[in-house]
Amino acid sequence: MRGKTRLRANAANDNFRKSNVTSLAPEDYNMADWISVKEARQAESVATDREVRGWVRTRRDSKGGFSFIELNDGSSLGNLQVIAPAELANYENEIQKLTAGCSVIVRGELKESPAKGQATELHADEIRVLGWADSETYPLQKKRHSFEKLREWAHLRTRTNTLGAVMRVRDQISQSIHGFFRENRFLYVHTPIITASDCEGAGEMFRVTTLDLDRLAASGGPVNYSHDFFDKPTYLTVSGQLEGETYATSLGRIYTFGPTFRAENSNTSRHLAEFWMVEPEAAFFDLADNMDLAERFLKYVFSETLNHCQEDMEFFDKMIEKGKLEQVKAVIEKPFEHMTYTDAIKILESCNEKFEYEIQWGSDLQAEHERYLTEKHVGGPLILTDYPSSIKPFYMRLSDDEKTVAAMDVLVPGVGEIIGGSQREERLEVLQKRMAAQSLPEEDYWWYVDLRRYGTVPHAGFGLGLERAVQYITGMNNIRDVIPFPRTPGHAEF
């Protein structure tokens, strides 16, 4: 047995070995027994008696009396080329019947490959077929499918090049998010998913209940919440920010990273009912600190992704959106420019661009305006600040002019807004006034207001939608293709 490095080697295990657990093989395999396709594709892996396990992408029979099998196990975009000689005992019987999707274990000699575009190839001494995939019914045949079609097979679509690459990049971005905040001494906090409060006094929310809807409908009303699980109406969270602030004002620097929900009936390529959001919040941070944090954060995440997902990113650059690599590199390399909303309005009013939506001080910027500013005016990432208080939520810090708030939106070429954040209102009276003006009852937010009552501190934070970031970096056009199982109006399959 090759490279056995098991931890368990005590007496009790002998009993276990006698038990009737069915092993994968007569010998007792373990993780160390086989290498990934990714490892196998590196020239350093060259050796005899190597084993790889994965799924057949294609098989091609050579006139020379052997077959080429392209093998993939999800560890990399590229396949490992397996050469299966006719001498294999099951060559005619099984190997020549292999089709896309079949699962195999291959053992053999890993050699440097004479072929172009691959460092190594595996000369099989033995191929064991684990599972077949009927080519009549297996959906992922060689022909190309639309991403729309692939969504119907969301349980299989990561077996394709594009969706596999998307999910590896999504993993990398998620890992980099944790990496960045950890390095900067932010604690990971899990804010609640089920909530009885509504973050911004706005946003359509999903209801959560244990009431039997059929019985409720038949009852003729009214709803008796004392029979519901939480004794009151509850919802799925639209943001962990308010709860996050309670942790920032005790533990200093925190971030949330979890699922977030919007019950908006939006059937667009940029909306999901369920998505993942990261929300850092830091005590003693002002808007300037917050902007620095957002800039360093994006640069860190993007450069980590370019470094660790080189092959996948080159694939997106070539197959999904040409020029993507240069665009992402520019965000990493260029210092982010800063501009106030007021200055932005002046630029938009005086430029010669034709916009669909008119713009004037006090109105919200549309994507077309944001993209003009970041793409044409600045030609790089841009942070807009100091928005009118009338278009921003109550918790953003009112500036001395009493017309604007310490808000910030980070805009990047190709997508527009990617991050939104603000310094929070830390002054008790100002916060109370703004809540009253928006008819938000203070008793619903007593705990939030308490943070200003007891040891209040300036603090700030922002939010980044994970899927927007994945969409941006991969160039994928539809947000439904960058999350494993998208939830949209009418769709909760799998």
Next chain:
Amino acid sequence: MRGKTRLRANAANDNFRKSNVTSLAPEDYNMADWISVKEARQAESVATDREVRGWVRTRRDSKGGFSFIELNDGSSLGNLQVIAPAELANYENEIQKLTAGCSVIVRGELKESPAKGQATELHADEIRVLGWADSETYPLQKKRHSFEKLREWAHLRTRTNTLGAVMRVRDQISQSIHGFFRENRFLYVHTPIITASDCEGAGEMFRVTTLDLDRLAASGGPVNYSHDFFDKPTYLTVSGQLEGETYATSLGRIYTFGPTFRAENSNTSRHLAEFWMVEPEAAFFDLADNMDLAERFLKYVFSETLNHCQEDMEFFDKMIEKGKLEQVKAVIEKPFEHMTYTDAIKILESCNEKFEYEIQWGSDLQAEHERYLTEKHVGGPLILTDYPSSIKPFYMRLSDDEKTVAAMDVLVPGVGEIIGGSQREERLEVLQKRMAAQSLPEEDYWWYVDLRRYGTVPHAGFGLGLERAVQYITGMNNIRDVIPFPRTPGHAEF
């Protein structure tokens, strides 16, 4: 300005500086301008002109004409001792009025401390009070509060020693979970929270809906799901395993780590309606690989936590559960024993222990049985395997004896079961038979069954409840005290 290392230094920023954003201070502070209490408490931080920002824990006036302030900012359990001389301009006016919970910025000379139990102390040149905390109404006065009472102030309770330590340990465990799986080439996958299917054909679930419950109740029925967001009944997930399997059988090794829900009306110290679960799933893993993975995983997470949270762990060992450190170290150092369910039953039947619940082959083990086995019989961590198929879900792999399945539970002293998992049934016909026997309609699981139809492979995985792990390692008695905002029957505050 000290240690300015800002990224932004371009022309556009000059405009920004002229804007009316209110900064934390006349000078333009940033993250590099101050150090954490944790850093300040290390002797290497000794220097003049150091700044710390945080909250007052206590103030004590010395007869020598100065005050001692214990300052905390959440970065560590221990406080920084600040010495405030009477010469400070605001000494009488403000410093002598400081009480628990007030927020301050302190600048001064960080010196080695002559006092016992601390390496350094900060001699203040300047103390700026940011926020007061009325000692008449601030809940966290010097007196000790019960954990039950502190739950009513969940927005403030992390300002106490114990809850702060719990949340730092919770962060560390979460980070170690990501670290372990990343090192072992598992991809982080976000399985859906809203689902139309029910993982195990069991478990009480929360309903998710956008139907107006008041209107529904008044309608007199029946429920028209075409008006609901997803056009059909949907629920909050009880496990991401089934969806995780689809990713493991394409990308190889994956793990989920996200919120999970149970609508069980259990008011115990070990149940939450909303909790976080990590579920790895690996293609080509059999039960033996799965056991190795679980053992290495627990050892990694526990030892990372001991290494990185030394001060907090010593606190738990001293204040919450004596002997905890030794117990955790034993789990790290001892090889896990393995035993079949059948052998365990024999041991339980022949031992002289008195159990509340009788035990015989075919019945589920109770906590008392699990704890007897791991604590008294083995005296260390134990993995039980090969449970009767009748007490386990349909997806677990049927063994050759056709009576047991390739299930595994990891038991540790002090708590009993901490991990549950299995090798999954990869054989199409066997899976179909088991589903039929449990009256699970195949059409509801068509995509799950597809994985066995197309390139099926042996695979395995397990689940760990994050809160159970935090409870175990900290010794905290009630699970409501190891999650930021606990959701239990009747409780969805904050």
